[in-house]
Amino acid sequence: MVDVDLSHPPFSLLDDTGRERIRGGLDLAYYDRDEVILEAGQPGEYVFLIHKGEVAELDTSQPGESERIGHYTSGDLFGAISILNGQSRYRFRAEQETLCYLLPKALFTRLCDAYPAFAAFFHQRLAHKARLLSERRATGGISMADFMLARVADCMRPPLCLAEDATIAEAVRRLHEGYADSLLVTGGQGAGMVTKTDLLEALVLEDHEADSRLAPLAHFSLITARPDQYLFEVLVLMTRHRVERVVVTDRGSPVGVVELTDVLSHFSNRSHVVSLQVEQADDLATLAAASLRTPELVSGLMTQGVKLRFVMGLLAALNGRIIHKAWEFSIAERHRRASCLMVMGSEGRGEQILKTDQDNGLILDDELDWPGCVEQMAGFTETLVALGYPRCPGNIMVSNPDWVGTESQWKSRIARWVEQRDGDSLMKLAIMLDAHSVAGNAALLDGVRATLFEQASRDQLLLSYFARPVLHFSTPLTLFGSLKKPQHGIDIKKGGIFPIVHGVRVMALERGIAATGTLERLDALVVDGRLDGRVAEDLGEALSLFTQLRLEQQLARREGGEATSDIEPDRVVVQSLSSLERDLLREALHIVKDFKQRISHRYHLEYS
């Protein structure tokens, strides 16, 4: 018929002839409220495309409210899986009067045969569909997105290599000929890096002779990257380690060098400007100016279709540097050496996007004597507020003496929390598990976290208590349409993000995985054998999707100047999503639901 929009996936995967065949083959059906459209166990005869109305997907084997597992509205598609599987697993019921286009089974299978991409759409998993979405989103600036997603191999230059026994004079000549700033010394102990600055300092400051050997000058602890990594990740590496060049290695041997200037010429946009500003800031005012530009950086990168994982990584590195700098400005060197400033919560996991509350704490060396500590910490919290990090409503800040302590104080605190196992203690344990050091002596935090793993990872009862909050919030599969006012949206943090983050955290605690990011933890759990690679990939993809949807709506609200954005940062209004996004969201929430069941089974939460 005339009125059907076939411009979205999966129909956009067909050509005009295919779409014409669909238009010619569709029937229409009208369903009353509460009428069952497709019964569980019934063979699938049609693909249903909703023109108007709302349909609920019900798992009849589940009791009561938990039977509702999906919700479909205008533009959505259902029933295809029933055709592919031979029968419907679930019951589909009209929530309102619903008008559906019916695509007969015979036509659907013929189309699947004729268009492999169309058929593949129905077999694909979330990761692939999400890629479709991001490709579609990036169509506004395809060239830009390609450009931002350049690989290391696209940008690296071949390394200048010299043998171990080369002299400084040879090195200088070689650099001059190659228009390069650095070269690699290859020898028995692997490759080492020598930069122009190293050579200058050796000749002028350390009185080396031009014909003395090059090898002693080289740095052998190199920051390396693989050629297939995104250039973006390299920028993150450089920001984090404060280096200007990264050696590209393939199976252990150096194949190229990426210089900061090369990366910057690739990313001639705001990201390097902000990070340079941060690095060059020499007082709090300039640091604050740089810090305030990070949201615009995020929206810039997002509109260019950069994968959220890398945006988060870059931002975490930037925020870490900002806090680190602020710490350097505020605290005397000898105190810094004997203490460790840690960030926690989403910042510790490297998963915040827009500026989040400051969640931080301080570990002091047992021997340190620091009389003015309390005042200085209160001052530091104020400094961070000035830099644009709001206060933590839960008062998890260095200005709170509960979150400052010596190493042995922290260890006894942890022992007490493990002992008590009440809600508050468990929450604090979770917070500590995500702690990540940003300034000072990181070994202090490692010691404290080692105690934490030692005490908690084998205590099955504690793990069970610790895992329980995963089931705390129901997954909002049902809320899509039945909200009184659709603009209230669903709380994506409670419904989607928290169960994944916390569930993964529990598993990481059990296996003693030190990583703090959820995605890194997932990777580590796969290596550990605790999780199947596909499951981990799906979970990571679901988490990225939730974060992305939340971020997009936050950015939109920020632009719209809506006042409520501060009150409900986690609200996602389902009705404002496209049908593909809804489809992805639905699938991601299903993944969360399965994961919750898995956690519940693993940690015996059924009876608690």
Place this chain on the structure above:
Amino acid sequence: MLRTLRRVVDRHRHAHGHYGWLFHPYTGEELVALAVQATEGDARLAEPLVIAAVRLRGDRILTSESLELRLAPTSGLDADTIRHHCLRGIDLDDGVGMDQALAGLLDFVGNRPLVSWRLDQELALINRQLRRHFGFDLPNAGIDLAQLYQRRQRHYHPQLEPVAPFERVAERLGVPVMGRHSALGTAVTTALMHLRLARQATPARHSG
């Protein structure tokens, strides 16, 4: 009275002809929703331009088995018609001749009952041509939605206004108007309205 008489005569005359089967009573469960776009002006002189029909079976509207006949106009189109239907001369250039169109229509409709908004007007347009070319009127049973709706409204709200226009009724019934300005769209919308009205007459069959 006159119409009944005419039908008896038609049936008698055509009982053994090619179209004799049209006069048999229909026993299936399908209906056909019908819509016609015609030239404007004097109703007695108006000519059909597009005839669209779509079958209904149970609660399905078989849009995949629909019929849309564009007729080559016998006289030129006047500006009003074009404006009203968004039809231009060239849209109808590939139109079929009246003979062919009517034969196609009769094959598609058969002896199924017809559903239409203001069935009388639509039938008058078709029958005038049909009588000229085939020598009989459409003998099918018919449901006039406008009448049905008005009767139902009068039943619930006896003091109510005269029948509302097509699109307003569609809106009241919660039926989306499909493909505005196309005869096929109107036919489908008519079919949807009929489904709604038929459903409302019988209390909800499914609950749960």
